Amino acid sequence: MTEHQLREQEFQIARYRRLEREVTDPLAVGLLHIIIEDLEAGLRRDQPDWHGLCD
16 A cells, blocks of 8 residues: 555545544444444555554
8 A cells, every 4th residue: 555545544534533423323323433443454454553543
């Protein structure tokens, strides 16, 4: 994964985290959480030294 792709992925995760905090529908929150976990797992797989963003 290139540096640009890594930054784009981190930006996308941050966007989904913000959305997760804003939505009120429990199903939507759950789905967003699953999406975030999947994106983070992809980063960990591609970048073993990636630790994630602080909340």
